[in-house]
Amino acid sequence: xxxxxxxFPGSNCDRDCKVAIERSTGATVDMVWHGDTALxxxxxxxxxxGGFSYGDYLRCGAMAALSPIMNEVKLAAExxxxxxxxxxxxxxxxxxxxxxxxxxxxxALKYVCKPVDLEVTNAQTRFTAGYAGRREVxxxxxNGEGNFxxxxxxxxxxxxxxQVVFRYLDNPNGSTNAIAGVVNARGNVLGxxxxxxxxxxxxxxxxxGAILFQSALASA
Amino acid sequence: MRAKVHVFLxxxxxDVQGKAVEAALHGLGWGHVEGVRVGKTIExxxxxxxxxxxxxxxxxxxxxxxxxxxxxxxxxxxx
Numbered sequence: 001x002x003x004x005x006x007x008f009p010g011s012n013c014d015r016d017c018k019v020a021i022e023r024s025t026g027a028t029v030d031m032v033w034h035g036d037t038a039l040x041x042x043x044x045x046x047x048x049x050g051g052f053s054y055g056d057y058l059r060c061g062a063m064a065a066l067s068p069i070m071n072e073v074k075l076a077a078e079x080x081x082x083x084x085x086x087x088x089x090x091x092x093x094x095x096x097x098x099x100x101x102x103x104x105x106x107x108a109l110k111y112v113c114k115p116v117d118l119e120v121t122n123a124q125t126r127f128t129a130g131y132a133g134r135r136e137v138x139x140x141x142x143n144g145e146g147n148f149x150x151x152x153x154x155x156x157x158x159x160x161x162x163q164v165v166f167r168y169l170d171n172p173n174g175s176t177n178a179i180a181g182v183v184n185a186r187g188n189v190l191g192x193x194x195x196x197x198x199x200x201x202x203x204x205x206x207x208x209g210a211i212l213f214q215s216a217l218a219s220a
Numbered sequence: 221m222r223a224k225v226h227v228f229l230x231x232x233x234x235d236v237q238g239k240a241v242e243a244a245l246h247g248l249g250w251g252h253v254e255g256v257r258v259g260k261t262i263e264x265x266x267x268x269x270x271x272x273x274x275x276x277x278x279x280x281x282x283x284x285x286x287x288x289x290x291x292x293x294x295x296x297x298x299x
Contacts, residue, residue, distance in 0.1 A: 059288055066285065095288065102290040104229075105236050149233060149291055174234070 001027035001217045003045040006073065006089075008034045008053035008064045013086065013197055017049045020197040024210030025217045034067040044220035045082045045213075046073055048089025050142070050195060060103060060145050061091030070096055082126060082216045083189045087143055090181075090191030099184055099191045100158055101150035103143075107174025111144040115205055116194055117169040118180055122162045125183050126219035127190045130211040137208035139194035141172055141180075146193040148175035148182075158182055166192055190216075221268045223278045224297040227287045228259035262286055271298045 003021050007014045018029045030040045034053075039046070054063035064070070070092075077083045077098060085093035093099045106112060117138050120131040131137060150158065155176060158164055166181035173193075181192030196209025229235045235257050242256035268274030275298045287294040 058285070062285065062288065094290070102288055104234060104291060107234065107236060109236050109240055147234075151290070 001025060001044050001220065002040070002042055003027045003029045003047060003217070004032045004039055004043045005029055005047045005049055006032050006034060006069055007049070008051070008067060008092075010053045010055055011049050011051035011088070013050035013088075013195065016195075016197040017047050017086070020200040020209065021045070021047065021213050024200045024213045027213075027217055032069060034064065034069050036069050037072065039069070039072045039076055043076065043081060045084070045216050046076060048073075048083070048085040048092050049197070050087030050089060053088055053092065056145075059095065061088060061093075061095040064088075064092045065095035074098065077184075077189050080186070080188050082220055084127065084212075084216060085189075085191040086195055086197060087141075087146070087193055090193055091145065093189060093191045098189050099182055100154050100163070101148055101179075101182065103145050103193070104147040104149045104174075105145050106143070106147050106172075111142070112146070112172045113140070113142040114172070115140050115199075116172055116180070118194060119167045119169055120165065121167050122165045122183075124162065125165055125187050125190070127183070127212055127216050128165050129219065130215035131208075136169065137211075138199065138206040139196055139209050140198040140205070141194045142198075143173065143193050146173045146175065148179040148193070150176060161185065165190065166194065221266060221271065221274050222299055223264055223266060223274065224299075225262040225278060225282060225286050226259060226295045226297075227262065227282075227292050228257050228294075229291055230293045233291050268298075274298045
């Protein structure tokens, strides 16, 4: 099994993601620079990490979405490769048009950094299959612009199609319908604001995030 | 030609910065202020044949980069 973590200028959870994936799945993890024009061969999972790519200039994730490597990420996702965007990575996937909606500034204008309890609203996806039988999981959020927004039509569609996969039990940032994570229509691209990479071992307060990486790679 | 692009969150999209600024203005005694929206202006020069063609080109830039039309609306001025 092989995963790629995309590194943008300003990513700061790229190393965390590498360690989290390695320790929770045993997969080999390649770090791929944003300026690269090819992904390593035989990638089973692509992760866009958290951080502040391009200093959040213009809009969070806007510049990173136009990085050269993103063309390859889009092509790989179109081929069905599992792709996960965590926090800033979620913002990048929305900006790249690979996921519905957008992330607004938090309702209370505060950067929120704390463990959060999540409801697994769809355990039928390739990313959440390992959570089957578990209604609640715990991960950590760390975001200033994690307030998920989608227009009414989009919201009705993603709710109706089971594309909402994680929901906050106690909404920390004002997200519409308390949405914490969504998948694309095909179900192979996931974006979530909570960090599975900060919850992959009991010593971190929760090991629930490990299951996400395990599920994603088990499905490859 | 000089282009000015004004980008704002769409009406109906919560503008928390606008709300915070509005509350601060109220605190300074301007209690009659309402509907504050905080946006941004992006200005640049570009070569173009005429205003109409340049405006259409700048709108294309807005759709592809300068605005996220899921949440933002934009207005273009070309002179």
